[in-house]
Structures are given as structure tokens and as C-alpha cells.
Amino acid sequence: MRKILALFLTVLLLTACVVSAQAATYDLNTAQESVVRLVVEFQVVDPDFPGINGASGVATGSGFFVGDINDPNVQYIVTAGHVVGHDINSGDVDSERIGISTSTGTVYPRISVKSIMVLWSDVNDSSIANLEKYSGEADIAVVKINAPTKIRKSAVLLDKKDFKSTDTLYSMGFPSVAEANLDAKVSDQLLSDTKNVIVKSGTFSAWNPNATTHAGDQINTNANMDHGVSGGPLVDENGYVVGVCVAGSTESQNYAVATDELKKLLSAITELKVTYGPLKQGLSTAMIIIIAVAVVAIAVLLGLILAGNSKKNARSLELKGSMGGKVVPLKKGTPVVVGRDPKRCQIVYPKDAAGVSSVHCTITYDGNQVTVADNGSSYGTFVGGQKVEPGKPMVMHRGQEVTFGSDSNSAALH
Numbered sequence: 001m002r003k004i005l006a007l008f009l010t011v012l013l014l015t016a017c018v019v020s021a022q023a024a025t026y027d028l029n030t031a032q033e034s035v036v037r038l039v040v041e042f043q044v045v046d047p048d049f050p051g052i053n054g055a056s057g058v059a060t061g062s063g064f065f066v067g068d069i070n071d072p073n074v075q076y077i078v079t080a081g082h083v084v085g086h087d088i089n090s091g092d093v094d095s096e097r098i099g100i101s102t103s104t105g106t107v108y109p110r111i112s113v114k115s116i117m118v119l120w121s122d123v124n125d126s127s128i129a130n131l132e133k134y135s136g137e138a139d140i141a142v143v144k145i146n147a148p149t150k151i152r153k154s155a156v157l158l159d160k161k162d163f164k165s166t167d168t169l170y171s172m173g174f175p176s177v178a179e180a181n182l183d184a185k186v187s188d189q190l191l192s193d194t195k196n197v198i199v200k201s202g203t204f205s206a207w208n209p210n211a212t213t214h215a216g217d218q219i220n221t222n223a224n225m226d227h228g229v230s231g232g233p234l235v236d237e238n239g240y241v242v243g244v245c246v247a248g249s250t251e252s253q254n255y256a257v258a259t260d261e262l263k264k265l266l267s268a269i270t271e272l273k274v275t276y277g278p279l280k281q282g283l284s285t286a287m288i289i290i291i292a293v294a295v296v297a298i299a300v301l302l303g304l305i306l307a308g309n310s311k312k313n314a315r316s317l318e319l320k321g322s323m324g325g326k327v328v329p330l331k332k333g334t335p336v337v338v339g340r341d342p343k344r345c346q347i348v349y350p351k352d353a354a355g356v357s358s359v360h361c362t363i364t365y366d367g368n369q370v371t372v373a374d375n376g377s378s379y380g381t382f383v384g385g386q387k388v389e390p391g392k393p394m395v396m397h398r399g400q401e402v403t404f405g406s407d408s409n410s411a412a413l414h
Contacts, residue, residue, distance in 0.1 A: 031239035062173030062232030073148035079231030119192035138216035173232025355405020379405035
């Protein structure tokens, strides 16, 4: 019964520890670990722009991983549609276009996307991604790296219905060049560790239906969205993603596509499971204190039970005769030799002890039972009055006495 109770309490203790561990709050730092920098290599394929037709270039932006927060592997990245070559400002959403700065202003030529790179630490540490889903109207896209990775974590999304307009908002991303650039070397020194993610705070201004796109509600905020932050997450105070950064201006009128629009796009990817907040495993301070007290109480009770079992399993010898009154504890796996030779024995009788040989017998406790082996003594070893034959150890039970040669020298097992 004690063993069953000990096992039950152990399981309960471990469960409480796991629950306590899961109570760790998802926060801004966790959200920041989902953010990546994207670099898109492209080639202009538009004869309407002969000055740059055929030229290659790069565009940079941000993105963030989504998926099951309980799965350490991530593979799908959310970003802005225009980051991966689809610019809704071109007026032609069915064509891949990108904004390129020229001496006469920004132009939007047709392009061919050559590659989408996901940078982990810099341009020399990257993976290739492919366009998975795209919404030209909402200016959002999902790209997928070739194989799952643990380099980043999944962000947690928040539905519009759970959004609190009073929360401080934070934009996250990698600010970089103003527009797409025809000089491929622009991406050479782009640091992309999560510690390089720029986080800017702001407040909610308003909901803007179709603010800068043809469809989809957007959040208007003064959280800064410098060039390059496009595609990064807009998160609330808990780190939950409430929108995808898509547009910024010098007037601090910045826009993020609401997660409700993103949800429509993600639901089309059948193999992708996305975690939405608020997370239910978060515990209040009071609950954490209660769990901590319960853990301590269970640990103490379990310790008492185990201590009781340990005491129950303990064995010792109470010596009688010339060594009367001495108690020798038996340690598991440590043989105790009885005799008159102080160099070879642990229980040493006086030289004139009647019937005790120099090396009389060996008593061993294996944690389960005690055995007595005679070492070829002159007058024999007896357990419960029965002689122990040399080479044939005999089991000794609690309450029995072992006699060393004569009744005047013996020990009782407790």
C-alpha cells in the first residue's frame, strides 16, 4: 500500500511540476523569436522600362513563423504580399511587380522572382523558401521553407474579437533599404539574429476597412514600421500577433492587416495547425502559489513515506556476550566480517573470546535479505540453532540470533 501511495504522489508531484512549467507566460520575447528577415532576388522582365529591363536586384522584408506552439519544428512564414514580389500599389494584382526607386520616382515594373531567402543570422546563413499562398487584395502571403527547423519558434495569433484596443502595440521586424534595389550587394551585411529584431511600441488608432488594400480590415497604429519591417508581426502586450505590418508613413499612420484576414489564408493550408490565443495554460499568481504549496506538501509527504520505507528496510546486529550492548548497522552491499583479526574483520572480538576464530564468518545484506557464510571457523557458526555449512550461506531472518562458536558470543538481527 505504501508503494502504491508513493507512486501516486510521485505522479501527482510530476504533474504539478509540469503544470507549473506550462504556466510560463507567452510574451514579447517569445514572439520576437518567431521573426525572420526575407531577401527576395528578382529580375525585371518589363519592356515598358527599357532602362532597367533585364536587370537583377533584391528586395528585403520581414516575416514570422506560424504553427503549433507545442511543436518545436516550424516551416511556414507569414509576410506581406509585396515583400515577395506582389505589389498591390501597381494596380495590377495578377502580375508580379515590385516598387523600385529611380531618379524620377518609384516605378512598378513586372518582375520574375528568382528566389526567396530566409536569413537566420546573415546572408551566409539562410534557407530557400517557396511561395505557398498569396492574397493580393489583403497584401499578405505565406511562404514555406523546404524542411522544418527549430531555429525559430511559432508565434501565437489573436483573433480580432479578442483584441483589446487599449493594449500597447509593438511592431517587429528588420528595417533595411527603402525600396527594392538593383544592387545585389545591398543584402551582404544584413544581420538577422532575433537579437537584431527592432521592436517599436505604439498605440491603437482605429480600424480601417480596406485602408491601403482592396480587401481586409487593417489596424491603424503609430507603432513605427520603417522600410523592411513589412511582413513582420504587430503584437499586443502579451506578444500575441494581432496583425501583419504592411504599410508605414512619415505621419506615423502605419497599417497592419488584421489576423482575421490572415486566418482565411492560413486555413487553406490543410497540413498547417496554427495556435491562437489567448493561451489557456497561463496561470494567475494565486494559482501558481497554490501549486507551489501543493508541490512542497506532496514532496514532504513523499519524503516521509520513503523515509519510513527506508527505516523499515534497515537491518542491524545487536551484539551479546563479551561485545554486549553494541549495535552494528548493516549496509546494503557491504559485507561484515566477524572474528578476532582486527586487520580483516569489521566486528572484532577480544583475543580470548571463547569459540571465535580469527576470521569466523561473513554477514551480508543485499537490500532484501541477510545471509551468513561460515569462513571455516573452528567451532562453527549457527543461525537459529542450525549450523551454517562452509560454502553454503544461510538466510537469517529478523529476530533470529547468530552464534559464533559458543552461546556466549552471539548477535540478534533487527
